Amino acid sequence: MKVHFLNVGHGDMSLLEVDGKKVMVDCCATDENDALSYVRKVFTDKVIDYLIITHPHSDHIKGLKDLVDDGFEIKQIYESGYRDNDNDEEVYKYAIKLFNEKSAKKLKASGNKVNTDYGFDIHCLNSNNDNGYIHYDSLVIKITENGKSVLFTGDSNCEVWKEKIMPAYSNQIGSDILHASHHGSRTFFFCASEEPKEDKPYKEHITGIVPYYTVISSKSNEEKQEDWPPHEGAVEIYTDYTEKKIYITGEKGNVVFELNEESCSVENLTFNEDSMRIVDGRYLRPQTTSVNNINSNYPTTSKSKYMYNPIRNIFSKENAPHRKNPLWPVKETNEVEINATFQTKQGKTSNYYSNGDALPKGGTIQFNAKTDVLGQYKIYWQIVNTGYEAEAAGAKQLRGGFEESTEHNMRREHTQYKGSHMAQAYVTQGGVCVAKSEEFVVNIR
Numbered sequence: 513m514k515v516h517f518l519n520v521g522h523g524d525m526s527l528l529e530v531d532g533k534k535v536m537v538d539c540c541a542t543d544e545n546d547a548l549s550y551v552r553k554v555f556t557d558k559v560i561d562y563l564i565i566t567h568p569h570s571d572h573i574k575g576l577k578d579l580v581d582d583g584f585e586i587k588q589i590y591e592s593g594y595r596d597n598d599n600d601e602e603v604y605k606y607a608i609k610l611f612n613e614k615s616a617k618k619l620k621a622s623g624n625k626v627n628t629d630y631g632f633d634i635h636c637l638n639s640n641n642d643n644g645y646i647h648y649d650s651l652v653i654k655i656t657e658n659g660k661s662v663l664f665t666g667d668s669n670c671e672v673w674k675e676k677i678m679p680a681y682s683n684q685i686g687s688d689i690l691h692a693s694h695h696g697s698r699t700f701f702f703c704a705s706e707e708p709k710e711d712k713p714y715k716e717h718i719t720g721i722v723p724y725y726t727v728i729s730s731k732s733n734e735e736k737q738e739d740w741p742p743h744e745g746a747v748e749i750y751t752d753y754t755e756k757k758i759y760i761t762g763e764k765g766n767v768v769f770e771l772n773e774e775s776c777s778v779e780n781l782t783f784n785e786d787s788m789r790i791v792d793g794r795y796l797r798p799q800t801t802s803v804n805n806i807n808s809n810y811p812t813t814s815k816s817k818y819m820y821n822p823i824r825n826i827f828s829k830e831n832a833p834h835r836k837n838p839l840w841p842v843k844e845t846n847e848v849e850i851n852a853t854f855q856t857k858q859g860k861t862s863n864y865y866s867n868g869d870a871l872p873k874g875g876t877i878q879f880n881a882k883t884d885v886l887g888q889y890k891i892y893w894q895i896v897n898t899g900y901e902a903e904a905a906g907a908k909q910l911r912g913g914f915e916e917s918t919e920h921n922m923r924r925e926h927t928q929y930k931g932s933h934m935a936q937a938y939v940t941q942g943g944v945c946v947a948k949s950e951e952f953v954v955n956i957r
């Protein structure tokens with residue numbers, strides 16, 4: 513089997529030539545990365561026997577239209593079954609339309625093989641559970657031929673592994689090559705429900721996978737956006753548990769492996785063998801730039817157990833895809849500030865400060881906005897919740913939109929789900945947002 517991990521920037525796209533069949537996993541081809549010309553060279557007859565889409569986030573599907581327009585014939589699509597009716601991005605709508613046209617098969621996790629007709633196996637270890645959280649529902653796929661295997665983890669997070677995969681399929685996860693989850697994000701090792709646990713990542717999955725090689729599909733550290741993956745903490749763990757070497761596509765370009773019964777070799781790579789020395793019987797791996805360059809400005813103080821840790825940036829679009837963009841043009845000419853008070857179930861009231869100690873459930877928090885905007889204005893509140901409890905409670909509880917004030921300049925919320933949640937006030941005047949507050953973080957235990 514031959515596996516090509518394409519360098520597509522922040523996104524995933526891989527090709528496999530296996531038992532005479534052509535398989536594509538995710539499709540992040542763009543004009544910029546020109547991945548399609550590479551596909552034309554490898555899949556010369558323009559036929560794709562299996563197209564596997566781990567989940568319909570744009571960085572995994574945005575090349576589908578160009579692929580079809582370019583005349584590629586797609587015989588069978590496998591997908592996670594995840595749907596987001598609020599998503600009106602063109603690439604998302606196109607993907608769903610294509611799934612319907614091609615009668616895509618929604619894979620279900622099971623210990624059994626998906627296909628049995630050919631000399632290779634596709635196993636699905638995770639699939640959609642309709643809980644409304646896309647990375648919890650990302651496909652996790654293992655492809656095996658002649659005893660050699662590649663594990664595609666999509667954007668699956670730590671919770672998926674802990675709660676779904678490891679209890680059911682821990683004996684099936686071992687793989688020669690690991691395609692790292694979520695572009696090397698820390699979400700693979702640090703569960704959002706238990707943060708911050710900088711010192712105690714979840715590692716049971718990686719100790720069972722024990723790959724020879726790990727590939728991270730992402731931009732290089734120099735090119736990636738701040739706080740975006742790959743994250744230092746995750747790269748370190750991958751490096752520790754990868755037998756031979758890890759590659760970041762943004763640094764190495766396309767990474768191609770040839771796997772046969774005897775060996776697993778890397779093609780077209782110019783890494784320096786001298787930098788891989790054996791010390792005390794084990795490989796001393798060369799430090800990747802990701803480990804050296806990233807993170808120098810990360811705060812080093814560790815916070816109490818339930819506090820929001822800004823290192824994770826859990827309220828960013830990337831980590832909280834349910835967070836909506838502002839509904840108005842934002843031209844900040846004024847200021848607005850949030851003060852909050854918390855009232856327990858028993859009626860005891862106290863001030864609460866952003867990112868303060870975790871509050872108990874069952875109470876009420878009241879946000880008050882103070883602004884210097886004069887004349888007529890209206891305040892909207894963006895409430896973003898995160899944390900595994902809110903996610904598990906389903907899509908309806910995963911909030912990220914804009915809501916009106918409960919009373920003049922004030923918004924009241926109940927403390928319901930364990931995790932860190934965020935409120936931000938937007939002052940609008942004449943259809944323009946003239947002031948927005950800092951993100952006010954509420955921790956709940």
Ligand SMILES: [Zn+2]
Pocket residue numbers: 523524569571572667694695
């Ligand atoms: Zn992704």
